[in-house]
Amino acid sequence: MSIETLIENPSIPLKSAPVHNSEFSQDRFDDSVMATYGRFPLALERGEGCRVWDTQGREYLDFVAGIATCTLGHAHPALIEAVTRQIKKLHHVSNLYYIPLQGELAKWLIEHSCADRVFFCNSGAEANEGAIKLARKYAHTVLNIKNPVILTAHASFHGRTLATITATGQPKYQQNFDPLMPGFEYVPYNDIQALEETITRLDAQESQVAAILLEALQGEGGVRPGNVEYFQRIREICTEKGILLILDEVQVGMGRTGHFWGYENLGIEPDIFTSAKGLGGGIPIGATMCKQFCDVFKPGDHASTFGGNPFACAAALSVCQTLERENLLANVQQRGEQLRTGLRGLASKYPDLIAEVRGWGLINGMELKADTQVTSTDIVKAAIAEGLLLVPAGPKVIRFVPPLIVSAEEIDKGLQVLEKAIAAVIP
Ligand SMILES: *Cc1c(COP(=O)(O)O)cnc(C)c1O
Numbered sequence: 001m002s003i004e005t006l007i008e009n010p011s012i013p014l015k016s017a018p019v020h021n022s023e024f025s026q027d028r029f030d031d032s033v034m035a036t037y038g039r040f041p042l043a044l045e046r047g048e049g050c051r052v053w054d055t056q057g058r059e060y061l062d063f064v065a066g067i068a069t070c071t072l073g074h075a076h077p078a079l080i081e082a083v084t085r086q087i088k089k090l091h092h093v094s095n096l097y098y099i100p101l102q103g104e105l106a107k108w109l110i111e112h113s114c115a116d117r118v119f120f121c122n123s124g125a126e127a128n129e130g131a132i133k134l135a136r137k138y139a140h141t142v143l144n145i146k147n148p149v150i151l152t153a154h155a156s157f158h159g160r161t162l163a164t165i166t167a168t169g170q171p172k173y174q175q176n177f178d179p180l181m182p183g184f185e186y187v188p189y190n191d192i193q194a195l196e197e198t199i200t201r202l203d204a205q206e207s208q209v210a211a212i213l214l215e216a217l218q219g220e221g222g223v224r225p226g227n228v229e230y231f232q233r234i235r236e237i238c239t240e241k242g243i244l245l246i247l248d249e250v251q252v253g254m255g256r257t258g259h260f261w262g263y264e265n266l267g268i269e270p271d272i273f274t275s276a277k278g279l280g281g282g283i284p285i286g287a288t289m290c291k292q293f294c295d296v297f298k299p300g301d302h303a304s305t306f307g308g309n310p311f312a313c314a315a316a317l318s319v320c321q322t323l324e325r326e327n328l329l330a331n332v333q334q335r336g337e338q339l340r341t342g343l344r345g346l347a348s349k350y351p352d353l354i355a356e357v358r359g360w361g362l363i364n365g366m367e368l369k370a371d372t373q374v375t376s377t378d379i380v381k382a383a384i385a386e387g388l389l390l391v392p393a394g395p396k397v398i399r400f401v402p403p404l405i406v407s408a409e410e411i412d413k414g415l416q417v418l419e420k421a422i423a424a425v426i427p
Pocket of ligand 1: 122123124125126128157158159160215219220248249250251276277
């Protein structure tokens, strides 16, 4: 079905009508939904491209994209067409049967990465759980390690399930949820000496390092890019010792950095890697991918009811095809340069406020000076008031992760609005 047919057919509304729902009540919401999120007082109702509108009808430029998730922005015709077509045909069946679209999506991912095999699930945490299970099974059945340990980094983020909060090297996510999962040890990020010492120490004990799980660029932990020499040395160590290198590509994969995968920025290939956020462009889907040599899963080892259902695969395939058709990687590289140049301009204009600007492609961070009173949340709130959505990455870093379709005009507009927000918060 063509997009024109969809537009002409009133039974398939393409977008919610541009009338706003002023009946939304924050109190009623808070009475019934668990307070797990510190939400900004904002309820969004519809979107188009890089713009969203709230229930009051106010317009915002969206540099959050559902936290690096809405790859194609909002209401992209290709995504609308793909999911509309698929839900009318067949949306869910179970992995009891073959799902042709899952095979097509896996093929695309394999052709555009170093992976040989793919397992589909629904989220980043679940994709990392799959990677952890795969690495543990490999350790037991191939490496003959009795107490396999997975090394992860301080300030990392790998999800909110019990195994993935344990993998996450940030105590604030673990507090009150113990006992945590055994089999994880932490090392400082980008510090090769500490890593080598930890491997040596563990090898001398009953436990042995089976895998190293890292982000190519730490997203939640403050938009910290991995160091090329560090990752290249890790790759050598892993290959020498038979340790699996697992990369969590949940936030940086799927074109976010201007390459399909974050590891391409580091000139290495992982043995196992995961994807989720950007993969379905906002429709929930995750993937655990690996090289053939460590694909040790057999029927019955791992499963997911929703994983890779036809609906989610149709969405992800349309995201993949649109990335290529619209040449979005080039856009990500150019808009990323433009954004960092603008942010660096602001950094030199406000040297008492801004310490550093860093990032790859369209995942960028602006770190505030440690000695300023201003927090990332202050800036984000001021930006919302001016009509720009941003997201903190820790107390001092503001993260910029717009849709990958963002235009040069929208980047300029975002920078102008950000400057207004900065002017509003500086003492
Ligand atoms: C968001 C994120 C996760 C968790 O993904 P969910 O879909 O929320 O489970 C895991 N790892 C990284 C690097 C992330 O950014």
